[in-house]
Amino acid sequence: MELTMLGTAAGRPAEGRNVTAAALTMPPQRGTFWLFDCGEGTQHQLLRAGMKLCKLERIFVTHLHGDHVFGLPGLLGSRSSMGCDAPLTLHGPRGIRHWLETTFSITGAHVHYELEIREIDGDGGVVHEDDQFTVKAAPLNHRIACYGYRIEERPRPGRLDAAKLAELGVPQGPLYAQLKRGEDATLQDGRVIRAADVVGPPIPGRVIAILGDTTPCDAAIRLAEGADLVVHEATFEAALAGKAAEYGHSTTAEAARTARDARAARLLLTHFSGRYRDEDLPRLEAEAREVFPSSAAARDFLNVQLPHKRRT
Known part of the structure; x- marks a missing residue:
């Protein structure tokens, strides 16, 4: 498994950074990937990353702000025009069905594959479960309804003696x-x-937490608890905590505290304000590392490997 960052900018695209999206490549036997958020231009980013829309199995949307969803109608339509017939499931906050159906209706767009839309409401909970993975959602603290996701892989059998x-x-x-x-x-x-x-004890599965826009909150810590990787927004530098709170966002240091308090293994910072250029990212990364040493600033097309846990 690996996570590919397709967009790491907040609000609007910046030079060299697209708006929010990330693709999780599933284990080889599945041959698919999942998409988390779909900002404008995400299908272009997928093309550049060499990822095929026909392999897209599920989309998880954190919230309905434009920088997280404006790429959806075009991507869904392109997947249909390419002749992809594999079913696709879309998970997102309440309202996403109405928005998409209205968009398709007034533009005359058609989707020819089976598209299932599962809206999330209230406290979230388990939103997907299969023989390999469970996905849980929980509401975060943003200006509109916003969810974070926890992807849990089932344990593997232990070693035979x-x-x-x-x-x-x-x-x-x-x-x-x-x-x-x-x-x-x-x-x-x-x-x-x-x-x-x-047979030895089961080998724990991998855990990834992908969080939407949020100020620091207990739900983010719960979703990230013991995760192998936490993807957390860091819209502003540590000195701008007041501005971050005003707009419903987090700073580098706040994201790092969430990962630290959750006892996570690694933190990936994303969703950077347009005020920051690529040359600023090492400084933002350093701020997070003062709190949580295993922090890194994401860039578009960064691939993060997620290896299996080792047998003991």
Whole structure:
């Protein structure tokens, strides 16, 4: 898995930075990716990143401010005109269905694949679950309804104790796979081999928190708790905390405190105000690192690898 930052600017595009979007490439066996927010020009960013719209499986929108959604109608329409027929699910705050349906209606646009829109309301909760991942949403503290997302991968089976299996006379083959799945196995002589006796503890899955626009709040910390990677807006530098609060945003230091308090592993700062140029990013990154050393400032097309946790 890897996360590709497609847009790291706040409010409007800046030179070298597009507005908010990020793509999460799923495990190879799925062959798909998920999109988080879709600011204007996101489909152009996907083209530059070499990511194919037909591989897009889900879109998660944090809130309905234009710099996070104005790319949606065009992207959805392009996916249809390209002949993509795979279903697509869109998750977002209440109102996103009405906005899209109105836009499609008055522009005469058509989507020919199955598009499911799932609106999120209130306290959020589990918004998606499959055999590999659970996605949870929670409301943040912004000027309009805004959600953050926590993507949790299910644990992987622990390591088989091959030496113990050989000692017990378990033949290699289907019984090994059965035990690996956590199922007890019965040998030909009638002995029952308990999976708990020959399989190590489960290996925790990866956790990514992708937060929308917000001032510091408890919900952000809960979503980021123990995460391998937290993507957090840092619209302003630390000295502009008052301005950040006025507009419903966070500073570099505030984002870092959220990651620190959540005991996260890494923090990726994004959503930078247009007042900052690329040469300012090392300074903004340094401010966050004073609070949380494992902080980095994102740039457009940055790829962040998300390796599996290791077996112990």
